[in-house]
Amino acid sequence: MPEPVKIHQLGPKRFFCPFADDLHASLKLARFKSDDDCVPLHLTHYDGRPPADQVFFQIAGPRREIFFDPSSTRAGIVTCGGLCPGLNNVIRSIFLELHYHYQVPSILGFQYGYHGLNPASGYPPIELEKSVVSDIHESGGSILGTSRGPQDPRVMVDYLKSLGVCILFTIGGDGTQRGALAIHDEARRQDYPLAVVGVPKTIDNDIQFVSRTFGFTTAVADARDVIDRAHNEARAVINGVGLVKLMGRDSGFIAASAALASGEVNYVLIPEIAFHLDGPNGLLAVLNERLSRKRHAVIVAAEGAGQNLISSAGTLKDASGNLVHADIGTFLRDRIRAHFAALNTPINVRYIDPSYIIRGQRANTEDAVLCDRLARSAAHAAMAGKSGLIIGFLHDRFIHVPIEMATRGRKKVEPSGSLWNAVLASTGQPLSLLNAG
Amino acid sequence: MPEPVKIHQLGPKRFFCPFADDLHASLKLARFKSDDDCVPLHLTHYDGRPPADQVFFQIAGPRREIFFDPSSTRAGIVTCGGLCPGLNNVIRSIFLELHYHYQVPSILGFQYGYHGLNPASGYPPIELEKSVVSDIHESGGSILGTSRGPQDPRVMVDYLKSLGVCILFTIGGDGTQRGALAIHDEARRQDYPLAVVGVPKTIDNDIQFVSRTFGFTTAVADARDVIDRAHNEARAVINGVGLVKLMGRDSGFIAASAALASGEVNYVLIPEIAFHLDGPNGLLAVLNERLSRKRHAVIVAAEGAGQNLISSAGTLKDASGNLVHADIGTFLRDRIRAHFAALNTPINVRYIDPSYIIRGQRANTEDAVLCDRLARSAAHAAMAGKSGLIIGFLHDRFIHVPIEMATRGRKKVEPSGSLWNAVLASTGQPLSLLNAG
């Protein structure tokens, strides 16, 4: 019998879910999940053999018995790191679920990321209300503001205690969730019954055990539009090269998906797969050959692609502790211009870097639905007294994943998987270009 | 060892996939799938117990050994039934995969659905070419045209034989795929080695073993916009009622998802769940109560909802053999108006039926990606000599499903599942309204 991955559970569950009434039961509505309801991580039976190293995850959702007494619960929400479409949707749906269904009386919004969890920052939390959150899902950004970088866990737990906050939702990426785990650990150390539940946020879609993160489809849709404009620019001039840098520090999901949706891209460069720049199979030679035949080309590069080619790469880190990548976009632009200048071939490179345009966008419909369900799953997990986890999304199901496990690595585009194969099929880019590992 | 559901396989595979070269192998790219690679249908282990009645499906994708000799293959494509965003994307990607990767020399487009497979129709097939399909994914509709209703399988197979077509892609819904099965059966009877591969199309998202059909997210996005307009209309007047009828003959996925994305809907009515119209718990009474408090309301009804309430329902069928539903939209509009007229309460009902606006839309980015991958999976299945199947999409994987199995029932919104529970949470609609089964 499969044993789902263990999730930290606060004390005994002493209360009943307030919407666990007879009517629900009679309608078989709101089927409560048991902590033993679970789904497997691996699905594919290669050549019919069951997957090795199988792992099972708890299914998220409302529990009939919960840990916190809703009537005396105060929750807090914090958003960290870069903007991502959907932040306001998540904030709103957490609020609505707690407020209307659990009837939690007080929900605080901490300002400017973990800064706002340090009382010294001077940015006190906002008391969220229906009128405040009512229409926020119509706008990009985050009404709470955001910031990068950690704060001292002890300071933060002390502050949460002083405010009487017993549930904390941390919306952010890897660094944020590691910070959430530090808060969870510190609360355990202090024996303070705090539930810390992470909602994974990464526009790059690179969090493990989350098949699709919120904001990702919005980003891909916007990226596709940008690629289409670059294509229009490229084919309108002699030897036009549309070069688009897209988000993707470690994983090329946005670049791959947007190229696929556009259907107009000739070369996709992602961090997972090294490529040649020079030499007979290199991008410059391949591009030259294409321009002589077709007079235009479109290149999409994820920001983490080709770092090995740039001498300055690999030294800087940002406030979240992420490696700051050397800029592959301007590097390629300059190398392409120099190459063709040396060949005395006039070309027109149109370089576009739409990062901030995309990050500040509001969530599209798909992401709006995803955010709503993700947020409600987080609310259920927290009310049930689970802590130190993120809400994952696997095989169309919301699941509980320990933070420690989720942040152990990153999700990558699989070179032999169907997404990358579809990209190769769609672009027709030569395999020899990529044989650089 | 799991045995995947059997798919009809034409003769022995005698050829090698043309892109099965050493370079691919060395790069571990384009990993070929074996016919024994498979995924389970059921994932959830309730209370930790393995699912009963487990079924496994073959994974779609390129096979190293194939049945047809690409250099002498002629394929055909036909689109049937109502419009759906993405039809042109599917046509284009089937063409591109066959043309560029398998180097199939001739691909025909049959016009106006199965009509075009009957030579008596007077609409000869179009020889597809790169220049014809190049930009069609930018437009809604179907460049091949479409129609409803069947044709004689014998006539169609004779025509395909006379044209030398040995692969037929049938893009359409339940009725279309049953027609495809009839063609497949007739070809078997005549011992003509024809591969019939269906690409499931239903804007309602109600095909079994397909977690998301193409066009669905586009439809939901457009539906959400319409709901938002209805909400604006409703709240701008005293006792404003925005009433939106959405597609969904047997399944309420569009209504449920669009309501969830909008976050402004008060009542969602779907075919799967009966509701009261009259009486103290009925929609009219509940609406009256809400208007007296809030002065506006938004109602979303799937077209198949509440058929039991309409005396004229259940008698007509369309050319595809689908039951023609009585119009729940105008029925509700008129009943609501009559109810409040009787109460002498002036109200303003804004009724919107956006069906044709949505069906003619082009595919959004998510659907563009889905269509591309679906189409290429269909091309791989056909070249490998599989027939009598549709391409399914389960747990983020493309699979092979026998037509007979896929058309045995319809996918429904699960009343106890997380989608419907999210709708109940988002709308706050009273359960007593729905307790009408």
Added chain:
Amino acid sequence: MPEPVKIHQLGPKRFFCPFADDLHASLKLARFKSDDDCVPLHLTHYDGRPPADQVFFQIAGPRREIFFDPSSTRAGIVTCGGLCPGLNNVIRSIFLELHYHYQVPSILGFQYGYHGLNPASGYPPIELEKSVVSDIHESGGSILGTSRGPQDPRVMVDYLKSLGVCILFTIGGDGTQRGALAIHDEARRQDYPLAVVGVPKTIDNDIQFVSRTFGFTTAVADARDVIDRAHNEARAVINGVGLVKLMGRDSGFIAASAALASGEVNYVLIPEIAFHLDGPNGLLAVLNERLSRKRHAVIVAAEGAGQNLISSAGTLKDASGNLVHADIGTFLRDRIRAHFAALNTPINVRYIDPSYIIRGQRANTEDAVLCDRLARSAAHAAMAGKSGLIIGFLHDRFIHVPIEMATRGRKKVEPSGSLWNAVLASTGQPLSLLNAG
């Protein structure tokens, strides 16, 4: 020397515009307008001859000397009639101009049209504030709500007096502005120094002396999208007819402009130009001939088109006193179906009526700019003590037009003008079809 059309001016101007400082003067910024600055109505010199019946209008804009003391002014805003994209933009910009530049301390929003100007309605006015109006331009609808129909001018003026409101902005169409004039007249009768300034609102773009009303370009853009979907539907089936009914009670500007933008329309029917339905030159015969050649057609009808053809037309009026048109859309749909049924020719009519979808839309960028400038012009006129006027928009200039003059007739599509000629050129519709006057 031209004499601009006279505008009612309250008492002597006794105050200075608060932003009339030296810095402005030195920068030549905020050039104040004189009441004698004016523009001619007629521009075209046919065969070089000056226009006959020339009329001049005062140019709108800030006046150096104003009538009201900003520090003790209370203003009110009311929106009436059907929704139109941009209502919230106008409300917001009137507020911002009065609040920030004139530093008017109190601005009320009356609810639900003229209903809210009757204290008996039970809907008291809202005190507008920066936080209330800050983001409303991002949403369609009207935050004040709206209604149709008049109220007793004496009741309304008494209420305004009791509230201390000395400026009233009336945002609405012909009926609304006639109501505004009644309020203006009543205030004169009572010798109450009230400035009534109308902001013309008609999605149909049919107000005289207003070359483009706000919401119109948004409506045309949405209408064009709908036409494109209808075109996709029509050409996807055999004998497909896309029939779109668009707004335009008395004037066909939306139908003409949207058809022109789409470039896919075959027949445009507008109220200004009668057309034949039956007979050899009639729409039915012409359509039959086209379908036999091209197998599809797109028809766009303004709601006021072809009223002479419908026996039931011309009897009903709505609460605003507008004639309720017989439904040309369903009439044409049914007549077309019957005609081809009689001919035994199967056709597929897709009928779309997007009215409520369009009216609830938010303002597009062009309309956002127009609304802002219109609203600020209204604020300037009111502060200067002008009353009984609307803000017109002629030859890219904002002007003052007496309500009495503006409501004397309606703006129409000129049959010999360049817009209609462009439509004829774009559609190629036979002139004989239209020779029905």
Added chain:
Amino acid sequence: MPEPVKIHQLGPKRFFCPFADDLHASLKLARFKSDDDCVPLHLTHYDGRPPADQVFFQIAGPRREIFFDPSSTRAGIVTCGGLCPGLNNVIRSIFLELHYHYQVPSILGFQYGYHGLNPASGYPPIELEKSVVSDIHESGGSILGTSRGPQDPRVMVDYLKSLGVCILFTIGGDGTQRGALAIHDEARRQDYPLAVVGVPKTIDNDIQFVSRTFGFTTAVADARDVIDRAHNEARAVINGVGLVKLMGRDSGFIAASAALASGEVNYVLIPEIAFHLDGPNGLLAVLNERLSRKRHAVIVAAEGAGQNLISSAGTLKDASGNLVHADIGTFLRDRIRAHFAALNTPINVRYIDPSYIIRGQRANTEDAVLCDRLARSAAHAAMAGKSGLIIGFLHDRFIHVPIEMATRGRKKVEPSGSLWNAVLASTGQPLSLLNAG
């Protein structure tokens, strides 16, 4: 009697407009324009006095008598300079007007700007056909391609003669139209009856006697979206500064209009109005003051703004002969960062330069209508035998303007006009900031 500005007219008009039939006359449709129909340039009567220096322009439109025999006419179209939304619409509508209404048998598309008018370029013209242009208005870019820079007029006229082209439409900006005038002059010198008609294209909207150029409203709409994203970024972080550089080499129309539409901009910097960067009234000090109060700010700079501040400015020219501006965007970004670094105040600057994203966009609905009418006006002018002119657009009328006159200066944002006053009102930016002239 006013004398309209003279337009060069080829020989006597010897033919009748093919659509000048009796039916038109009886319907008063397609009213032909006389060469003496004209409109005045100046409208405003300041203090009631008629404008000084009045000028009148011929009204564009079909002429009853024309110069060219349609049945033996061959026309050519060329697009030059940077991309602009609507290029394909103009190409399509010129084609449709000539093909369907004048029944001109041959219309060539020259490739890659004036390059394609030099036979040595190796890019022969394309014979345009209905099937080629049918759907091009749905896409951005130019199907003909474009380039910068002139060619020898003698070579071009010789080539046009050898091809039998007697009408040339030149779609482009100032430089392009000067080139068109050189072609016109050379044809006169050679006594070759060539009609050269320019369609003015400038995304900056800075051509004289053209109140709105095509592509401008599309650009403003896209620019507004970008500003909204920058606003979301800025207000989501502590001391967030959204800095957007927009197109506008010499004129700030896009920056001013987009800022007005957005309603979220704090500082608009345009080429027409100098601003202080340093000092107590300078942008840096003003920004510092605002950040300390509000914690975020949005700045929009037209690319030609603040050139006096940048030492490297004013030396380079591009292939079209336009001055290459020093990059005000990166200059401001770096100066702002340095200023606050020196103050030890952490800030977050989000810099966005969306130029290429906007230029490659397709035309929005307003621009689609404008392009259609502009293109048809150009076709009428050319068929009537007019040459050396551009089609202007003044007071909602299409007019004929001699190229020499149109290119004599540039249209600018008027510092004392209503657009800039609206910007000042909307942003509230201090006048002292701008008092730098």
